[in-house]
Amino acid sequence: MRRLLNTLFVLSEDAYLSLKDDNVVVQIKDARLASIPLRSIEGILCFSYKGASPALMGRCAEFGVSVSFFSPRGRYYCSILGEKNRNVLLRREQFRVADDESRSLPIAKSFIFGKVFNCRWVLERVRRDHSMRVNAERLSSQSALLKTALNEINACSTLDELRGVEGNAAKDYFGAYDDLILHSKDDFYFEGRSRRPPMDRLNALMSFIYTLLTGDCTAALQGVGLDPYVGFMHVDRPGRVSLALDLMEEFRPIIGDRFVLSLVNTGAIKPKDFEERENGGIFLNDQGRKIVLAAWQKRKQEQMTHPFLNEKISWGLVPYVQALLLVRALRGDLDAYPPLLWK
Amino acid sequence: MMVVVAYDVNTQTPQGRRRLRRVAKACTKYGQRVQNSVFECEVTPSDLLVLKHDLAGIIDLNCDSLRFYNLGAKYSNRIEHIGVQHHLPTDGLLMV
Numbered sequence: 147m148r149r150l151l152n153t154l155f156v157l158s159e160d161a162y163l164s165l166k167d168d169n170v171v172v173q174i175k176d177a178r179l180a181s182i183p184l185r186s187i188e189g190i191l192c193f194s195y196k197g198a199s200p201a202l203m204g205r206c207a208e209f210g211v212s213v214s215f216f217s218p219r220g221r222y223y224c225s226i227l228g229e230k231n232r233n234v235l236l237r238r239e240q241f242r243v244a245d246d247e248s249r250s251l252p253i254a255k256s257f258i259f260g261k262v263f264n265c266r267w268v269l270e271r272v273r274r275d276h277s278m279r280v281n282a283e284r285l286s287s288q289s290a291l292l293k294t295a296l297n298e299i300n301a302c303s304t305l306d307e308l309r310g311v312e313g314n315a316a317k318d319y320f321g322a323y324d325d326l327i328l329h330s331k332d333d334f335y336f337e338g339r340s341r342r343p344p345m346d347r348l349n350a351l352m353s354f355i356y357t358l359l360t361g362d363c364t365a366a367l368q369g370v371g372l373d374p375y376v377g378f379m380h381v382d383r384p385g386r387v388s389l390a391l392d393l394m395e396e397f398r399p400i401i402g403d404r405f406v407l408s409l410v411n412t413g414a415i416k417p418k419d420f421e422e423r424e425n426g427g428i429f430l431n432d433q434g435r436k437i438v439l440a441a442w443q444k445r446k447q448e449q450m451t452h453p454f455l456n457e458k459i460s461w462g463l464v465p466y467v468q469a470l471l472l473v474r475a476l477r478g479d480l481d482a483y484p485p486l487l488w489k
Numbered sequence: 490m491m492v493v494v495a496y497d498v499n500t501q502t503p504q505g506r507r508r509l510r511r512v513a514k515a516c517t518k519y520g521q522r523v524q525n526s527v528f529e530c531e532v533t534p535s536d537l538l539v540l541k542h543d544l545a546g547i548i549d550l551n552c553d554s555l556r557f558y559n560l561g562a563k564y565s566n567r568i569e570h571i572g573v574q575h576h577l578p579t580d581g582l583l584m585v
Contacts, residue, residue, distance in 0.1 A: 167518050180583075
């Protein structure tokens with residue numbers, strides 16, 4: 147199994163990244179802050195104004211190190227990824243499947259089945275572990291709704307139908323999401339999903355984490371030779387990584403939402419780690435972003451046993467492993483794509 | 490796996506000083522300098538072969554020496570550090 151390497155976060159606004167002897171050199175003015183061999187990192191997330199030198203970006207592409215750029219306030223700009231894997235046969239197969247609804251539907255169903263199943267177990271877990279503190283009734287009723295949604299997914303005969311079931315299931319799941327928050331409920335509450343801009347602290351956290359997760363999924367897909375822009379369920383749109391969004395569905399509850407909840411419920415993140423902007427949007431501030439990224443990196447290195455492969459891997463490799471399984475399903479080595487089902 | 494590369498290059502001649510710089514440069518590609526002539530390289534077995542080959546081609550076998558200490562994949566409890574540190578350990582959180 148592939149090893150998960152470290153990720154370099156550049157949070158200093160004035161930092162400039164350059165290349166020297168296959169190392170990424172982080173410098174502010176003339177001071178050299180760090181020099182890290184490209185061989186020992188997986189990706190670079192850069193939140194600085196000055197960015198990176200073209201030489202560095204080119205070398206990163208060669209090494210398969212993904213580089214993502216964000217504004218210092220956390221807005222996502224773009225990513226660059228190398229073309230390490232030029233398996234055109236695989237890509238052709240992917241496009242053929244994407245064009246043929248009868249073939250892409252079973253895969254899309256797997257993605258959504260995984261998502262709803264995982265959503266359900268996120269709710270069930272909290273109901274089991276904290277039955278005295280939460281609104282157990284609402285949790286079990288929403289969980290029951292998700293259970294019926296699982297059957298509906300199997301019965302879907304078109305992608306549009308599937309999208310409908312998915313939308314309803316997401317509504318049912320988020321309907322109980324507020325119950326999962328156990329700590330400082332006056333500051334952290336959830337009334338519904340809001341984005342562009344996120345209107346409360348929880349949405350701000352979720353948006354930020356989903357962005358990181360999208361980046362990881364895109365890199366994973368690109369790494370196994372698939373085209374992240376051609377999706378099976380998400381419609382093609384210029385600049386949208388549809389397949390990464392498809393693949394991400396099953397990870398949203400178990401990797402994204404559970405992580406957000408653990409940040410809030412353990413008190414790792416506090417109201418002062420957020421800021422409000424003129425348009426009413428709530429965003430993480432520098433301090434908050436640091437806390438989240440540090441915890442995120444730690445979580446990625448934690449081990450889990452993959453239920454399908456029955457092998458120990460780190461959470462950070464999960465998108466990569468699922469992308470590999472997707473490749474096998476496309477090639478016909480597996481009868482169907484097995485989503486990650488986590489109880 | 491983690492491999493510690495330590496080298497001793499005779500610098501009495503200009504050629505020796507040149508070899509020293511070239512050895513350091515080759516090591517930088519694979520790992521981080523932790524002390525003046527000590528590098529900690531986190532490499533794959535194949536990378537290590539390439540690194541060894543590169544270094545062996547640079548040094549003068551009659552007056553320089555190279556040592557490789559293999560610490561394996563679970564190296565973190567085999568390294569202890571006291572005093573100032575000039576590098577950013579790649580197994581920790583990389584945030585600058």
